[in-house]
Structure formats: structure tokens, C-alpha cells
Amino acid sequence: MDNGGNMLAIILFAPLFGSLFAGLFIFRKKFIFSAVIPIICLIVSLICVFLMLPKFFTQEHYKEVLSITDWIVTGRFSIDFGFMIDGISMIMILVVLIVSLLVHIYSIGYMENDNCFNKFFCFLSAFVFSMLFLVMSDNFLGLFIGWEGVGLCSWLLIGFWYHKNTASFAANEAFVMNRIADLGMLLGIFMIFFNFGSVKYDIVFSDALEISEFSLTLIGILLFIGAMGKSAQFPLHTWLANAMEGPTPVSALIHAATMVTAGVYLIIRSHPLYDLIPSVGIFIAYLGTFVAIFAASMALVNKDLKRIIAYSTLSQLGYMFVAAGLGYYWIALFHLTTHAFFKSLLFLGAGNVMHAMEDELNITKMGSLFKPLKYTAILMIIASIALSGIYPFAGFFSKDKILEATFLEGHYDLWIVLLISAFLTAFYSFRLLMLVFFVPKNHNSHPHEASNLMLISMLPLAILAIISGFFEKTFHHYLINYLSIKDTQIDYSILVILIITALFVAVSGILLAIFIYYKKYKINNIHSNIVYKLLLNQYYIPRLYNTFIRTYKAISDFLWKEIDLKIIDYVVDCIANSFILAGNKTRKMQNGNLSYSLMFMICGIFAMLVILLLLF
Incomplete structure (x- = not known):
């Protein structure tokens, strides 16, 4: 194994080591090293990433590969435990690890008084390892193993406080919903092997032009079904x-670096597959x-602090899929x-x-x-400014590029809807x-600031x-070799108009929110409004699912x-009982009584004579 392979192995398996270490103390009282060791392991992984990073900038199409051992060898199917870091996975690894x-550092303060402190860090580090396994695999089957590992860890962490019925239900719902989608993805992987004879990225992507458009379309749809679930x-x-029922650090990890980003x-x-099936991309x-816009509209009226941010994630994932779908x-x-970063x-x-509010989540009671x-x-x-897309914060650069791409492709209907979504995002x-933070007090709590450790980690x-958006050109130049x-390119005057329009929409949403709530302006009978009820009840989709x-x-x-x-069961029981009854009746044949034996012999002879008469 060369130096690059060693680095790759450390990046992947260091979080697993941290998880296993914390797992040794899972049934014991709080042990601070259950958090410290996983954090050190993540730092080691991150150092290795930074040591490898210069090669990806200086060498075109550079990648590091690691093959550990054979995994499945049967018939014409052969796959090993193979891992790879290229330009795409390097970005994901950086995001996941940072x-x-x-989040691990923050969790020391957040989970300080939790009885299951050690178990939490065991699960959290396992979550990171599963995501790295998913990202670093060099084949679809390995990706699926990491995919399922992420699903398992999310179930463990969403339902971490399993004594709460709502947490257990949320964990089970996430698990079942993703299993439905994962069936589609698994069928997609089967289709890939059926058509390509392999599930390794290099082989599949290089041979894609030789496969029929129908097969590629079916594969693209099935893989996207898996992405829809995650x-x-x-x-x-x-x-x-x-899923907000889980501890808040879990929510941060799921919504920012793991789980939901896996689909994108x-x-x-x-x-390379989706480039050949633009209809699926559309x-x-x-x-x-x-x-x-669907998720942004629900966030408008929701009162739960974490659910509002969750709907925001859902809305931003929509933006990401728009960009990916358009190529x-x-x-x-x-x-x-x-x-x-900002989520x-x-x-x-x-x-x-x-x-600070003793676990209160209703923002109207703050x-x-x-x-x-x-x-x-x-x-x-x-x-929030970054999320709203205000210059010079990061969200301005990335979200604005999606709006520009949509306009450039001529999908003006999508552009208008995304602009409306941007307005709603800024407003909620x-x-x-x-x-x-700013309306008059509506509680009796005595809030206090978080610990220095939690603030420093943020x-x-x-x-x-604030600054990540300024790396847009570097990001673009870096990925030219991998995507x-x-x-x-768009006409400068049109570009300026698009930017000003996007900024005006975002600022308008912010100012409207400030005006309504600072001035305590109220819309008459809003709580009895049909639209308000529709949004508050999530378009009644959960009720529809519950009805089903x-x-x-x-x-x-x-x-x-x-x-x-x-x-x-009655038919089966009747058959069983008939055998039991027959057994009880014929058991007398074996009781040693000569009279019973002679009687059975006579009956047998009589039965044989009857059969012979019927036959002849």
C-alpha cells in the first residue's frame, strides 16, 4: 500500500476507530474520552485530507485508489472492497469532516448532562464513518453499503431518546420511508450490473454510450428514487x-453533511449517466x-424552531436538484x-x-x-443572511448561480418559482x-447563553x-477535471439584472418579516384562513399517509x-387434528394386546378384499 493508500485508509477508518472506542464504554457512566478520542480521530482524518489536497489542484484528473480485499466473487460478478478519492469525493469528504x-465538539457541551453520553458519540462517529464509506466507495454496491449504514445510524440517532414515543415513531418513519426508496436504488444497481456486467464507476461510466437509452433512462429513474428517499x-x-425529535447536533449533521446530502x-x-438522459434531468x-417552493411555503407558518430550519433544508435540497437536473x-x-456551513x-x-429555553421549541413562546x-x-x-442569499455571504454566490443557470437554460418558469422560493426563504x-430574539418577551424562563465550548465550535x-462563496471561481476551476x-457565460447586462432581481427579492422578504413582527402587524383572522390551515397541516399529506x-x-x-x-388456520388445524385423531385410534395397534392386533388384521384383510372387488 503506497503513501496515498495509507492516507486514504486513515481518512476512512479513523472515525470507525473513534466509534468503536466510545462503544467500549456504552453502558458506563459519562467518560469524557468517549468524546475526545472520536474528535482526535476526526482531526487525524482531516489532517490527512489537507495533506492530500494539493495533488488534486496540481495534477489533472488525479485520484487515489485503495483495494483492500476481494469481497464478492461469483460467476461473472466480481467486486472488491475498493475505495477512491477523486475531485468530487474530496469536496464531500472535506464538508463531512469539517x-x-x-458538531462533535459542540456535542460535548450539548450532551453534557445526558446519561447516554458515551453511546451518543459512538453512534455519531459511526454516522460519519458510514457517510465516508458511501462517498469514498469506487462502486455502486459499496456506495449502497454506506447508504444503508447512514440509514441505520440515522435511525439510532433520531430515536436516541427512545423513551419518547415521538422519537421512536420519527426514527421508524425515517427508516421505513428510506427503505421504500432504497428498493428503487437496489433495483437500479441490479440494472447496472445486468447492462454493464460491473458496478464499478470506471467501467460503468466509460461504457455508458454503448447502452440503450431505454436502459439508461430506467437506471437513472431507479437511482433517483433512492436519492428521493435520502x-x-x-x-x-x-x-x-x-426527524427533529433527535438531539439537535444530530439534526445539524443530518441536514448539513450526511444523510440528506447523499441523494444529491x-x-x-x-x-456521466444523467448527461445521456436529459429527459430524466428535466x-x-x-x-x-x-x-x-413546497417546503418554503410550509416553513412560513410553522411554529417549531427546528422544523422551520428542517423545511429550509428541504427547500435548499430542491435548489441543488434543480442545478443537478439541468446538468x-x-x-x-x-x-x-x-x-x-450555514445550515x-x-x-x-x-x-x-x-x-436556554428549557427545551421549548415554539417560537411564539419566546x-x-x-x-x-x-x-x-x-x-x-x-x-440566516447567508441562507437568504445576501451579498457577500456564501448563499448569495451559490444560490444565485442556480438562478442564473435556470435562466440561461431558458426555463423561465422554474426561474420565477425559484425566485418566489427565495423570497419566502428570506421571509421565514x-x-x-x-x-x-426581537419581539416582546412571551415566556417566564430565565435564559442563559451557551457554554464557551459550544460557541467556539460554531x-x-x-x-x-461568510467567506466560502468567494471560492466560487476556484471551485469551478478545480472541478473542470472531474465533472x-x-x-x-451570460451577457453582462443580463447578469447584473438577474443579480439585482435576486437581491431585491431576498431583501424584500427580510424587510417584510421585520416590518410585520417588529410593528406587531397582524393579518386579520389568519388562523381561520384556509391557506394558513393548509400550510400548517403540511397540505394534509401526513394525514393522507396516516389514512392510507x-x-x-x-x-x-x-x-x-x-x-x-x-x-x-382452521383448515391447517383440521388437517393436523385429523392426523392426531388417526394417531390416537391406531395407537392401539402397538399396545401388545393380541385381541386388538387380530381385529386390525381382520379389518385390513376386509379392506383389501373390498379394494380387489372394486378393481376387478
Whole structure:
């Protein structure tokens, strides 16, 4: 194994070592090294990444590969435990490790008084390892193993406080919803092997031109179904908001660096396939646009602090899928990167507010928290400005590129809808800030600022939320060697108009939110408004799903009681009872009584004579 292979192995397996170490103390009282060792392991991984990074800038199409051992060898199918770091996965690894490291540090303060402190860090580091396994695999089957590992860890962490029924339900819902989507992805992998004879990226992508358009379209659709589940795209979206039942650091990790970003990564990783099936890409873009405004509209009226941010994630994922669907994969990856920083910052800030308010989540029961939570407020304002797409914060650069790409492609309908979504995003982001920090006090709590450790862990995210957008050209130049890059050149005057329009829309949303809530302006009878009720009840989609589930359960109960028990079980029991009865009757043949034996012999002879008479 060369030096690059050693580095790759350390990057991948260091978080697993941290998880296993914390797992040794899973049933013991709080042990601080259960957090320290996983954090050190993440730092070691991150150092290795930075040591490898210069080669990706200086050498074209550079990648590092590692083959550990044979995995499956049967018939014409052969696959090994192979891993790879190229330009695409390097970006994802950086995002995962940076955000995960800061979330781990933050969690020391957040989970300080939790009885399951050690277990939490065991699960959290396993989550990071699973995501790295997914990202670094050099084949679709290895990606699927990491994909399922991420699903398992999310189930463990969303339901971490399993004594709460809501947490257990949310964990199960996320797990089941993703299993539905994963069936589609697994079928897609089967189709890849059936058509290509391999699941390794290099072989599949190099031979893609030789496969029929129908097969490629089917593969693209099936893979996207898997992405829909992981990235919570409509109609497999309901689990994302309910996943807020887990500890807040988990929410930050799921929404910023792991789990939901996996679906976007799958589309970007499979870009040589999607380049050949633009019709599927258009569908992805239209669905992403719908999800962007669909989720933003629900965030407008929601009162739950974390759910509002969760809907924001769902909306931004829609933007990413729009860019990927239109073939602007580097822009999708760029927005994924910038979004990771300001979204994790928002969630960690929400964790500070929850601690200060004794786990209260209803933002209408807060207010006047700016003074006691000044640093948290400033950090969340930075994140919200970035999310709203205001210059010079990161969200301005990445979100604006998606709007430009949509306009450049001539999809003006998508551009208008995304602009409306941007307005809604700015409005609900500052609605949250106003109700939490600036409106008059509406609680009896005695809030306090988070610990210095928690605030310090948030500071790098705030810096990245401000400056990461300025690396747009570097990002673009870096990915030219690894992605199919569409030309985004646009007339300068049109570009200026697009930028001014986007900024005007975002600023208008912010100012409207400030005006409504600072002036305590109220819309008459809003709570009885049909649209308000529709948004508050998530378009009644969860109720529709519950109705379907109840109907399915009622049918299942009927089949169980009336068909299974009364018919199938009855028939089986009758057959069994007949054998038991026959056994009881014939048992006397073996009791040693000569009279019974003679009687059975006579009966047997009589039966044989009867059969002979009938036959002849």
C-alpha cells in the first residue's frame, strides 16, 4: 500500500476507530474520552485530507485508489472492497469532516448532562464513518453499503431518546420511508450490473454510450428514487421534519453533511449517466423546483424552531436538484458545500436556544432573547443572511448561480418559482429571528447563553458561511477535471439584472418579516384562513399517509382475523387434528394386546378384499 493508500485508509477508518472506542464504554457512566478520542480521530482524518489536497489542484484528473480485499466473487460478478478519492469525493469528504468535527465538539457541551453520553458519540462517529464509506466507495454496491449504514445510524440517532414515543415513531418513519426508496436504488444497481456486467464507476461510466437509452433512462429513474428517499424529496419528504425529535447536533449533521446530502451526491457522482438522459434531468429539475417552493411555503407558518430550519433544508435540497437536473453539477455541489456551513450553524444555534429555553421549541413562546443570547443571535443572523442569499455571504454566490443557470437554460418558469422560493426563504428566516430574539418577551424562563465550548465550535462555521462563496471561481476551476462543466457565460447586462432581481427579492422578504413582527402587524383572522390551515397541516399529506396506513392496517386486521385465523388456520388445524385423531385410534395397534392386533388384521384383510372387488 503506497503513501496515498495509507492516507486514504486513515481518512476512512479513523472515525470507525473513534466509534468503536466510545462503544467500549456504552453502558458506563459519562467518560469524557468517549468524546475526545472520536474528535482526535476526526482531526487525524482531516489532517490527512489537507495533506492530500494539493495533488488534486496540481495534477489533472488525479485520484487515489485503495483495494483492500476481494469481497464478492461469483460467476461473472466480481467486486472488491475498493475505495477512491477523486475531485468530487474530496469536496464531500472535506464538508463531512469539517462539519462533523465541529458538531462533535459542540456535542460535548450539548450532551453534557445526558446519561447516554458515551453511546451518543459512538453512534455519531459511526454516522460519519458510514457517510465516508458511501462517498469514498469506487462502486455502486459499496456506495449502497454506506447508504444503508447512514440509514441505520440515522435511525439510532433520531430515536436516541427512545423513551419518547415521538422519537421512536420519527426514527421508524425515517427508516421505513428510506427503505421504500432504497428498493428503487437496489433495483437500479441490479440494472447496472445486468447492462454493464460491473458496478464499478470506471467501467460503468466509460461504457455508458454503448447502452440503450431505454436502459439508461430506467437506471437513472431507479437511482433517483433512492436519492428521493435520502434527500427527502416529495412525496418521500415527511420523515425529514419529524426527524427533529433527535438531539439537535444530530439534526445539524443530518441536514448539513450526511444523510440528506447523499441523494444529491449520488446524482452528481452518476453525472456521466444523467448527461445521456436529459429527459430524466428535466424531471429532476422540475421536481426540485416544486420541492423548493413546497417546503418554503410550509416553513412560513410553522411554529417549531427546528422544523422551520428542517423545511429550509428541504427547500435548499430542491435548489441543488434543480442545478443537478439541468446538468450544472458543479453548481449543485457548490451549493451543497456552502449550505452545509450555514445550515449546521443554524441548527447549532437552535440547540443553544433550546437549552436556554428549557427545551421549548415554539417560537411564539419566546421573544426578547437577543440580550441574554447575544452571541447565539449574532451567529444565527449570519447563518440566516447567508441562507437568504445576501451579498457577500456564501448563499448569495451559490444560490444565485442556480438562478442564473435556470435562466440561461431558458426555463423561465422554474426561474420565477425559484425566485418566489427565495423570497419566502428570506421571509421565514427572519420571521424566526424576530420571534425568537426581537419581539416582546412571551415566556417566564430565565435564559442563559451557551457554554464557551459550544460557541467556539460554531465560530468556524460562521466564518465559512461568510467567506466560502468567494471560492466560487476556484471551485469551478478545480472541478473542470472531474465533472462535465456547462458554459455559464451570460451577457453582462443580463447578469447584473438577474443579480439585482435576486437581491431585491431576498431583501424584500427580510424587510417584510421585520416590518410585520417588529410593528406587531397582524393579518386579520389568519388562523381561520384556509391557506394558513393548509400550510400548517403540511397540505394534509401526513394525514393522507396516516389514512392510507390506517386503511392498510384495517385490511390487514380483517385478513388476519377473518381469513388467516378462521379459514387458513382452521383448515391447517383440521388437517393436523385429523392426523392426531388417526394417531390416537391406531395407537392401539402397538399396545401388545393380541385381541386388538387380530381385529386390525381382520379389518385390513376386509379392506383389501373390498379394494380387489372394486378393481376387478
